[in-house]
Amino acid sequence: MCSGDMSNLRFNSLINLKLTQESGQTSQAPWKYNSIENMDKFDELIYLKVPSINNQVNDETISLGKLPILLKLSQDKSNLNEFSYLYEFPKKVNKREFSLDINNFSKNEIKIIEKEIRDEISKIYDLNFDLEKFYNFLLDDEKLAPSLDFCNGLRLFIAKDPFECIISSICSANNSIARWTKSIDKIKSNWGEKLEFESGIFYSFPKPNQFLDFYETPIEEADADGHSYEIDCYTHNLKSCGVGYRASYMKKASKMILDNEVNISDIFNMDYDEAFDLILKIPGVGPKVADCILLYGFDYEEAFPSDVWIKRIISHLYFDGEEISADKTREFGMEHFGDYAGYAQLYLFHYARKSGLMDKIKK
DNA sequence: CCGCAGGTTCCGA
């Protein structure tokens, strides 16, 4: 369709895009990845607020409120100090023709849209975080320092949407990355808005009110349908997405959010402890998932998500191998790393994975 | 076929 002028759309900051995308951060399922020659490319959908849009196909004006936009990021592997990006408008939304190009917008509107895209990328990749300063902190800690050999340019990968992050994080609990990713993909393709771009088809993440209507099991779905087919034909239910017993948690979480028992915009204004206590009330959310949500969904960088691996790593590095509880690990991390806890957790985890430390401390 | 990984919940000391 159309996209921006490549020469202007560029960031100059230290980041390793591929590393950041693929470091297993549980904020959202990974973006689409294509490697072209020496370039790493990532495609992903974001939503932006825009003014009303003139749909040229049916000659009507649509007020979407938010416009889905496909982002296409690329980075030359040999230069981690910059990356470029393009954006693309959809040609179909839920099978409706949707013709938009850059000429639909005034110069000023384009300026607004491109500014929003920039802000969004900056937020998602935490580009305002001062990595150099963090590296000074890191090098002062002899246990932490070796991680830099494996993590140069690694940044936090902040969720596009806090609700998606909450549901994804619930799904990630007691789960493997592979299964968790598949489940989220199925949820999106089952119920998300279908968006067709020149570069491919994407699905949005469903909204909280949609979750309330989802069937939990194939049986439930078949019952509602009068059992017209074999039971395994019923796939539009959460269990069939492979989420297991987390299905009811997801629905309850959505309900709490809709009922304002958990108010997403309030959380942004809370202090960490208050936000932590509130999020813990959501079923399926324990301390580890709560910290993931706060770190990746709400950018509370003082959170120190403590799973079994971080527990083992901290025990090994800082407690002479003596086994400490997940709770103790979390306390230690927050105490020891302060506002850098989230980054320290990220760097330690990736370092252990890449250095072979994980295999060594596996019980 | 079975064993295992993974965080939260729930149950019973």
Place this chain on the structure above:
DNA sequence: TCGGAACCTGCG
């Protein structure tokens, strides 16, 4: 307040 079993699914 704590330890430990149960939970669901995919992978080896």
